[in-house]
Amino acid sequence: MRRIDVSLITQKVAELFESVNYKLSDDVSKALRNASEKEESALGRRVLSSLCENMDVAENEQIPICQDTGMAVVFLEIGQEVELVGGYIEDAVNEGVRKAYEEGYLRKSVVNDPLERINTKDNTPAIIHERIVKGDKVKITVAPKGFGSENMSRLFMLKPAQGVEGVKDAVLETVKAAGPNACPPFVIGVGIGGDFEKAALMAKHALTREIGSKNEKEEINSLEEELLSSINSLGIGPAGLGGSTTALAVFIETYPTHIAGLPVAVNMCCHVSRHRSAVIGED
Amino acid sequence: MEIKINLPTTKEEIIKLKCGDFVSISGEIYVARDAAHKRLMELIKEGRPLPINLENEAIYYMGPSPARPGRIIGSAGPTTSSRMDFAAPTLLDMGLLVMIGKGKRSPEVHEAIKRNGAVYFAAIGGAGALISKSIESSEIVCYEDLGAEAIRRLTVKDFPVVVAIDSGGRDIYG
Numbered sequence: 331m332r333r334i335d336v337s338l339i340t341q342k343v344a345e346l347f348e349s350v351n352y353k354l355s356d357d358v359s360k361a362l363r364n365a366s367e368k369e370e371s372a373l374g375r376r377v378l379s380s381l382c383e384n385m386d387v388a389e390n391e392q393i394p395i396c397q398d399t400g401m402a403v404v405f406l407e408i409g410q411e412v413e414l415v416g417g418y419i420e421d422a423v424n425e426g427v428r429k430a431y432e433e434g435y436l437r438k439s440v441v442n443d444p445l446e447r448i449n450t451k452d453n454t455p456a457i458i459h460e461r462i463v464k465g466d467k468v469k470i471t472v473a474p475k476g477f478g479s480e481n482m483s484r485l486f487m488l489k490p491a492q493g494v495e496g497v498k499d500a501v502l503e504t505v506k507a508a509g510p511n512a513c514p515p516f517v518i519g520v521g522i523g524g525d526f527e528k529a530a531l532m533a534k535h536a537l538t539r540e541i542g543s544k545n546e547k548e549e550i551n552s553l554e555e556e557l558l559s560s561i562n563s564l565g566i567g568p569a570g571l572g573g574s575t576t577a578l579a580v581f582i583e584t585y586p587t588h589i590a591g592l593p594v595a596v597n598m599c600c601h602v603s604r605h606r607s608a609v610i611g612e613d
Numbered sequence: 614m615e616i617k618i619n620l621p622t623t624k625e626e627i628i629k630l631k632c633g634d635f636v637s638i639s640g641e642i643y644v645a646r647d648a649a650h651k652r653l654m655e656l657i658k659e660g661r662p663l664p665i666n667l668e669n670e671a672i673y674y675m676g677p678s679p680a681r682p683g684r685i686i687g688s689a690g691p692t693t694s695s696r697m698d699f700a701a702p703t704l705l706d707m708g709l710l711v712m713i714g715k716g717k718r719s720p721e722v723h724e725a726i727k728r729n730g731a732v733y734f735a736a737i738g739g740a741g742a743l744i745s746k747s748i749e750s751s752e753i754v755c756y757e758d759l760g761a762e763a764i765r766r767l768t769v770k771d772f773p774v775v776v777a778i779d780s781g782g783r784d785i786y787g
């Protein structure tokens with residue numbers, strides 16, 4: 331057993347949320363800079379170079395990359411040989427979010443209730459996804475999520491007979507509808523299989539993958555590549571003003587499903603695709 | 614080619630702008646988003662006066678991140694305009710001339726833009742840090758209780774936008 335004080339989790343959560351809102355992970359910033367060299371439209375290049383300049387201003391002058399610093403999504407992978415002490419883990423995570431959004435001058439974008447809609451003023455509660463895994467470590471992944479792109483996400487309950495063509499149509503239909511609203515170039519998370527909520531969760535989790543990394547399953551890797559190239563020929567382009575860079579990546583996760591179903595979830599994310607991880611318990 | 618305009622302006626100036634033009638905005642603009650639009654529409658429905666005069670004015674759909682001490686504002690990029698489509702036609706009919714945001718608008722907003730000789734500008738979504746450099750002053754006008762959603766008055770200098778829908782109804786998003 332390894333004992334971990336939850337105050338350490340508070341501290342890590344706070345650091346990760348604050349830092350990722352000022353500086354994108356290297357894979358995303360590299361993808362944006364590469365795209366600005368390859369973009370075919372002059373207007374598209376102009377937008378992409380503004381986005382690169384925006385990243386520099388954010389980092390150098392400590393201004394959040396985007397004013398929508400997101401709802402705080404947290405993935406926790408907790409080793410089953412870990413004993414958490416010093417308080418309740420979800421309280422610790424929320425305390426970390428509170429600290430990051432208050433001390434880091436991040437926008438508080440969360441309301442207490444979907445219908446009453448009073449701002450909680452500290453960006454809590456977070457959306458916490460916990461998983462018990464093997465081992466004696468805790469892995470924290472934070473992914474603040476803006477709602478311009480979240481609002482354009484979709485869930486489809488396809489028929490098994492629709493197969494891979496149905497999946498492609500679902501993704502392309504979602505991307506076309508998202509258009510300029512979701513701040514292209516996008517990163518697109520897709521969950522295929524499982525059930526209703528599993529598909530959505532896979533789509534969200536897929537967004538935390540590193541741009542440039544390959545899918546372990548070869549056929550899914552080719553599907554990702556095929557979708558990326560179809561999406562980039564839609565012409566939506568940077569900021570939706572036209573061009574050849576509509577998406578930076580398509581990431582797919584799959585899971586076994588029921589004989590009667592083919593769930594497909596498409597979680598749209600903008601170019602401000604924020605994710606950062608830390609592991610507690612690494613010696 | 615880049616066109617410079619000073620806001621507030623007049624209908625005569627706005628109708629010269631064409632879809633796809635690059636425009637660099639200086640002057641004064643209002644800021645309002647979802648919750649403020651909801652309140653404005655409630656006042657209009659009840660027949661009560663609005664806290665701001667919309668005649669020839671501009672509204673930027675935006676909710677900034679907090680300013681660090683000594684700074685004017687935090688990150689300040691556009692939010693998705695379509696969420697304000699429920700209110701835009703009414704506000705345009707009341708004299709609003711300029712809207713700034715990102716993304717597509719409804720057929721009703723298109724019609725109201727044409728009817729009133731107004732314009733809809735797109736700013737670059739997700740470039741909030743860069744855009745904040747064009748903001749020279751920011752003051753809360755009303756609805757301070759809404760936090761990031763309060764109505765503000767900004768002074769901007771060379772705020773870069775593109776004409777997304779011109780007064781003739783031509784739309785850059787097709």
Ligand code: SF4
Nearest residue numbers: 396476478513600739
């Ligand atoms: S969709 Fe992304 S880039 Fe666009 S405003 Fe929201 S968080 Fe910012």
